[in-house]
Amino acid sequence: MTIESESRIPFGRPTVVGREFDYIADVLRNGSMAGGGPYTQRCEEWLKAELGTHRALLTHSCTAALEMAAILAEIGPGDEVVMPSFTFSATATAFVLRGATPVFVDIRPDTLNIDERLIEGALTPRTRAIAVVHYAGRACAMDAVMAVANARGLVVVEDAAHAHLARDGARPLGTIGHLGCLSFHETKNVIAGEGGALLVNDPRLAARAEIVRDKGTDRSRFLRGEVDKYTWQDVGSSYGPSEIVSAFLLAQLERAAAICDERRALCDAYRAGLAPLAARGLVTLPEAAGTQTNGHIFWLLTRDEDTRNRLLAHLGARGIQATFHYVPLHSAPAGRRHGRAGSSLAVTDSVSARLVRLPLFLNMTGGEIARVVAAVEAFYA
Structure with missing residues (x-):
């Protein structure tokens, strides 16, 4: 593609x-x-x-x-x-x-x-x-x-x-x-x-x-x-x-409930499509959307930071805009000046280095979901 x-x-x-x-x-x-x-x-x-x-x-x-x-x-x-x-x-x-x-x-x-x-x-x-x-x-x-x-x-x-x-x-x-x-x-x-x-x-x-x-x-x-x-x-x-x-x-x-319903359905479609990769231990997926969440973000975790960066580049080359998320505040310049650690932050550091957010928006089509899933599968092929 x-x-x-x-x-x-x-x-x-x-x-x-x-x-x-x-x-x-x-x-x-x-x-x-x-x-x-x-x-x-x-x-x-x-x-x-x-x-x-x-x-x-x-x-x-x-x-x-x-x-x-x-x-x-x-x-x-x-x-x-x-x-x-x-x-x-x-x-x-x-x-x-x-x-x-x-x-x-x-x-x-x-x-x-x-x-x-x-x-x-x-x-x-x-x-x-x-x-x-x-x-x-x-x-x-x-x-x-x-x-x-x-x-x-x-x-x-x-x-x-x-x-x-x-x-x-x-x-x-x-x-x-x-x-x-x-x-x-x-x-x-x-x-x-x-x-x-x-x-x-x-x-x-x-x-x-x-x-x-x-x-x-x-x-x-x-x-x-x-x-x-x-x-x-x-x-x-x-x-x-x-x-x-x-x-x-x-x-x-006035349309808020329907918006969240649609986004939850998109998250469930992502989860179903990527489940085989998760079963092989290649990615970690969030729990099923269920009725308690609002379908705001669909994320996955790769095994390490290098894999995450290569996956983002792979998707970008195929016209798919996926992205990482936060640089942890404790490691940011202002965070080091103004804050302090209250515990080990090992999970935060690990998650931040491995997280990928996939495209998710209202009126996203089944074909677009399938194309993103296929691109992720192709990366791991």
Whole structure:
């Protein structure tokens, strides 16, 4: 197969799924594009109803939601926050901006999530919070995490950027800890170009959360007619999205369940196609998608880093855009400056060197899945 004879398969492809253009046109007709309008409110109501959180606040990114969470957790200079190293930089920078030190803990080899058995050993008198990441939309061991946090009086922040509509039993991910952070970046299942949300699961934090989002003012109370003017009340920043972003997002949310169903089916097709290679011990595959995940990422692990790099080059030469994932934060320049290891990170280092993410996007065809599988099989032939 050559690039010339067949079209390229991208790693991802943002897709319009419903009434995005209609809703954006409505915003423009209404004449107000700033945040906090009816589309922002409708998205927040949707999230609250579907997820069962106490309060959902739209933000301009998941990074913004994480920064708000750090403020609400009252993270400050000298504090420590336990988290995985196998995550995006925003998980750490949100707390570093408050003066805290990320303490990196290893991941489990099966879920690629933080190893809950190592958290206790990473705690010190300076630990104030635990930040967990639900990698690829698969749940961390949240009961164990919450037990440790509750015993020590720690705040739990769920980085659920991968995990919108994924679940841990009956509980939507992002709603189990004190605060949850969602992403609607164009690489996620439900998209708005950029965008995110803060899920406030602890009612005690809700009033302050909307002040933090509104540049530290009580503007939301003013708009609801609860005060006759709004003033500066607290620290905060401009964390809200525009109405155009919210309008696009609402159309996506209306199709969210179907989007996740389709992506789960694509993951299952990948798994079925690659199962013979896994049976031969050539690759390691994630567990079946099931109904608890949201089909966000399909990954595989090769035996070693050299094999991974050769496989990526092999796929690229055939017009298939597969990719690696995180450079572990503990080995990144900023991670070495601002964080420290709270455990051995051997699994993190091994997984990072061997992981391949395969193309996965809405409306991906069975033929495209088959072509990717055939290319991986050809590499191992």
